[in-house]
Amino acid sequence: MCASLGSILVLPVPRRSSVRSVVVVGAGVIGLSCALVLSERGWSVTVISRDDVGSASVDGSASVAAASLWAPTLVERSERVRQWAYVTLAELRRIAAAEPEAGIREQAALTLGEAAWTPDPWMRGFGGPVRDARADELPVGYGAGAVSVVPLIDTARYLPWLHARCRRSEVEVVHRDARSPADAAPDLMHGTPVVIAAGFGSGALVDDPSLTSVRGQIVRMTNPGLTRTVMVRDGALGPLFVVPRFDDVVIGGPSQAESSDIGFDEGLERDLVTRARAIAPALDDATVLGRAVGLRPVRPTVRVERERIGETDVVHCYGHGGAGYALSWGTAVAAADLVEQIG
Numbered sequence: 068m069c070a071s072l073g074s075i076l077v078l079p080v081p082r083r084s085s086v087r088s089v090v091v092v093g094a095g096v097i098g099l100s101c102a103l104v105l106s107e108r109g110w111s112v113t114v115i116s117r118d119d120v121g122s123a124s125v126d127g128s129a130s131v132a133a134a135s136l137w138a139p140t141l142v143e144r145s146e147r148v149r150q151w152a153y154v155t156l157a158e159l160r161r162i163a164a165a166e167p168e169a170g171i172r173e174q175a176a177l178t179l180g181e182a183a184w185t186p187d188p189w190m191r192g193f194g195g196p197v198r199d200a201r202a203d204e205l206p207v208g209y210g211a212g213a214v215s216v217v218p219l220i221d222t223a224r225y226l227p228w229l230h231a232r233c234r235r236s237e238v239e240v241v242h243r244d245a246r247s248p249a250d251a252a253p254d255l256m257h258g259t260p261v262v263i264a265a266g267f268g269s270g271a272l273v274d275d276p277s278l279t280s281v282r283g284q285i286v287r288m289t290n291p292g293l294t295r296t297v298m299v300r301d302g303a304l305g306p307l308f309v310v311p312r313f314d315d316v317v318i319g320g321p322s323q324a325e326s327s328d329i330g331f332d333e334g335l336e337r338d339l340v341t342r343a344r345a346i347a348p349a350l351d352d353a354t355v356l357g358r359a360v361g362l363r364p365v366r367p368t369v370r371v372e373r374e375r376i377g378e379t380d381v382v383h384c385y386g387h388g389g390a391g392y393a394l395s396w397g398t399a400v401a402a403a404d405l406v407e408q409i410g
């Protein structure tokens with residue numbers, strides 16, 4: 068039941084004999100992963116969330132809007148991030164094999180480029196091998212591309228699965244707004260640590276101006292039988308991704324820097340659908356199932372650290388940018404280790 072990388076154990080860790088309480092602010096992929104790791108270690112966990120992220124209709128939540136792939140983007144390129152990504156990869160693969168209902172599967176991804184794709188050194192060795200696409204795999208208008216196989220984490224299945232796993236582990240989820248770390252735990256015993264895992268909302272909670280939002284808009288369509296992800300990273304028209312999942316296809320594209328507008332842009336959706344149909348003509352007859360806007364919490368570095376704020380011991384776990392799913396288990400273990408260091 069456990070995945071390991073070097074000396075890092077993901078799950079499970081032996082239960083503690085005396086139960087201690089901890090509050091986690093945020094019920095996106097980061098908050099729920101932290102809650103689950105802490106609960107598995109024997110902590111009594113209360114999650115506080117402004118929104119019901121388990122519902123697919125929440126606008127602004129990055130976790131709901133993501134498709135999502137194990138492919139860290141918009142995040143610091145450091146050794147610790149690489150390590151968190153590998154820990155998460157191992158755990159996602161373990162979950163995929165053990166619990167199919169979690170909505171994770173390995174899926175081919177074709178990245179289209181003007182020139183032959185050169186692996187980014189930081190990404191080299193991530194996941195499985197990468198090969199050049201054959202000419203018959205390329206859509207009209209593209210001369211080169213690369214094919215890799217990475218886990219797809221179908222957020223429409225994975226988030227409800229995470230919620231259910233938290234419920235089974237007796238994690239309590241309370242829907243309310245927290246105005247500060249102290250406000251998050253008013254009814255609990257003095258000394259209860261608070262994990263700040265509120266995505267873009269963390270900046271206002273702990274007064275962190277270095278946290279910005281990068282807006283992403285997606286449209287979900289019926290799946291006409293696509294089985295392969297297709298991505299354009301750059302190019303004249305900007306990024307585009309077409310991600311077939313278990314029950315739909317998610318189409319998205321531009322990462323709109325420092326935008327916290329969660330309103331829906333109809334023109335952008337028309338453009339995304341037109342471009343997606345050009346590279347995947349089977350989508351011509353597909354119909355729209357839903358849409359979402361998410362704010363990626365971007366920071367120069369992912370914040371996983373301890374801080375004493377007033378009378379409250381805080382563990383930060385936010386700022387995952389475009390890599391929250393790809394880093395979730397790695398940072399949850401790191402945050403739980405910090406909680407356990409609080410005396």
Ligand SMILES: Cc1cc2nc3c(=O)[nH]c(=O)nc-3n(C[C@H](O)[C@H](O)[C@H](O)COP(=O)(O)OP(=O)(O)OC[C@H]3O[C@@H](n4cnc5c(N)ncnc54)[C@H](O)[C@@H]3O)c2cc1C
Binds near residue numbers: 137
């Ligand atoms: C279009 C798009 C595509 C993406 N694709 C990928 C991908 O392929 N792979 C990948 O790894 N990542 C991807 N990401 C990034 C990933 O989704 C995020 O990094 C991740 O979801 C961040 O999770 P989070 O839990 O920190 O934040 P969120 O999901 O935004 O959750 C924040 C939580 O905090 C709560 N909250 C906020 N403020 C407060 C408050 N004051 N009081 C109480 N609760 C509060 C909210 O209600 C919510 O529960 C994508 C994101 C987008 C938008």
